[in-house]
Amino acid sequence: MVLDLALRSGAPWPLLGLGTYRLTPAEIPAVVEASLSAGYGLVDTAVSYKHSHHALALALRDRPRACGGLAWVQTKIPPAEQGYEKARVCALRCVEELRGCAEGISVLLHWPGGSRLPPDSPEHARLRLGSWLALQELYAAGTLQCIGVSNFEVRHLRELEAAVGVHTLPLVNQVELHPLLPQTELRAFCAERRIHVQAYSSLGQGSAALWGHPALRGAARALALDEAQVLLLWAMRQGVSVIPRSRSARRVADNAAGLADALGRADVWRELARLDAIGDGTHFCWNPEDIR
Numbered sequence: 577m578v579l580d581l582a583l584r585s586g587a588p589w590p591l592l593g594l595g596t597y598r599l600t601p602a603e604i605p606a607v608v609e610a611s612l613s614a615g616y617g618l619v620d621t622a623v624s625y626k627h628s629h630h631a632l633a634l635a636l637r638d639r640p641r642a643c644g645g646l647a648w649v650q651t652k653i654p655p656a657e658q659g660y661e662k663a664r665v666c667a668l669r670c671v672e673e674l675r676g677c678a679e680g681i682s683v684l685l686h687w688p689g690g691s692r693l694p695p696d697s698p699e700h701a702r703l704r705l706g707s708w709l710a711l712q713e714l715y716a717a718g719t720l721q722c723i724g725v726s727n728f729e730v731r732h733l734r735e736l737e738a739a740v741g742v743h744t745l746p747l748v749n750q751v752e753l754h755p756l757l758p759q760t761e762l763r764a765f766c767a768e769r770r771i772h773v774q775a776y777s778s779l780g781q782g783s784a785a786l787w788g789h790p791a792l793r794g795a796a797r798a799l800a801l802d803e804a805q806v807l808l809l810w811a812m813r814q815g816v817s818v819i820p821r822s823r824s825a826r827r828v829a830d831n832a833a834g835l836a837d838a839l840g841r842a843d844v845w846r847e848l849a850r851l852d853a854i855g856d857g858t859h860f861c862w863n864p865e866d867i868r
Contacts, residue, residue, distance in 0.1 A: 579836055580617065581815060583747045584770035587680065587722065590617025590647055591812045592832060595776060595821030597622070601631035603823050608635040610825035612646060614832040619678070620750075620776075620819045622652035622686055623666065629673035636677040649678040652686035652726055652750075653707065659690070660706035667714055680721035683711060684750055688725070688732045688867045695866040704732070705739055712744055724748030726776075727864040730765045742769055750774040750819075755810060755851040756786055756858040763814070775811050778818045779804055781860045791854050795847040801838065804831055809838055810848045 579591040594611040596604065596619065604627050608619060621632050629651065636646060651674065657666040667683050674681055685707050689700035711723040724746040725732075737745055749766055753759045753775035766773050780786035787803050796806045804820065808831060811818050822828050838844045 579615075579812065579839070581772070581817075583722065583772055585722070585747055588647070589722075589748075589772060589817065591815075591817045592616050592808070592835065593618030593620055593648070593650070593774075593817060593819040594828065595620050595819035596627060596632065597625060597776075597821055599625075599627050599821065599823065601627045603627075604631045605635040605638075606825045607823065607828055608632070610828040611832075614829045616828075616832065617646070618648040618650055618682075618817075618819065619646060620650045622654070623657065623670065624652075624654045624686065629670065633674055633677050646678040648680050648682055648722070649674050650682035650684065650722075652684045655687045655689060655691040658685070658687075658703035658707045660710045663707035664710035664714065667711060667720065671719060682722035682724065682748065683714075683720050684724045684726045684746075684748060685711070685728075686726050687862075688728050688864050696868045698868060700868050701735060705736070708736060708740065708746075712740070722747050724750065724771075724774075726750040727752075727862065729864055729867075730762055732864075732867070733765065733769075733771070737769070745769055746771055748772045748774055750776055752777045752859060752861045753811060753816060754778050754780045754786060754807060754860075755789075755792070755854050756780065756856055757860075758852070758855040760855070763816070772817065773815075774817045774819065776819055777861050778811050778816075779807050779820055783860055785858060789854060791850040795850050798847050799838070799844055801834075802830070805833070805835065805838070806848070806851075809835060809844060810851050812839060813845060813848055 580588045690703040714720045715723045
């Protein structure tokens with residue numbers, strides 16, 4: 577299955593990737609193998625995730641070349657490593673730890689603020705600008721193949737645009753996104769500036785508020801798909817890439833099954849439209865709106 581789009585840089589970017597949040601080192605190998613076998617094009621991790629880059633790198637580097645490689649590995653710099661020098665050192669360490677795992681390395685700023693600061697501290701803005709300048713330099717030097725941010729709201733991006741200009745804005749903004757939190761304003765802002773939006777928690781963490789919603793159940797029933805596939809398709813149909821996570825290798829494979837064919841079906845598009853009107857602003861994860 578090949579489901580790609582192009583970033584502003586021209587680099588191909590997969591619509592389907594694997595999330596690894598909360599996966600343990602013992603769970604990583606089987607899940608990563610299942611994702612690559614099913615055609616996932618990206619594996620997403622973070623410096624702060626408990627399985628560590630080491631466990632992920634072992635799983636990816638041990639894969640036989642004859643089985644095919646991974647297009648992207650993506651990691652994120654934590655709030656405690658924000659600021660120009662810290663972010664630069666952290667990004668370079670990520671490159672060393674993940675070298676050889678994929679064709680390209682993508683590094684994002686995990687959060688629009690620093691660590692252990694009040695939400696309204698002006699220090700957040702200084703730290704994230706310094707961090708972004710460090711990533712820009714590494715991208716310009718070819719050390720990183722993609723740079724971006726995570727959890728940035730429109731005002732954070734506007735502030736960054738005022739400081740660095742529209743042409744050096746992030747290539748990717750990874751945010752919580754699902755039918756209850758469609759991020760309409762943010763997606764429109766990013767589309768105007770060709771910032772690709774990537775969704776985390778696109779399955780709503782299995783919440784009954786989403787999975788039990790009549791619109792989702794109705795669409796799944798009409799299309800003979802399960803709820804997870806419908807939720808992934810809903811995001812992908814809008815050009816949003818997804819990084820679903822599962823501890824089950826079988827679930828990882830099932831999530832990918834038939835997505836490419838389904839996106840080409842007119843009835844799928846009609847049914848997915850059921851979900852366009854159910855947004856109510858529900859967050860299942862962190863909410864960055866208070867970070868100055």
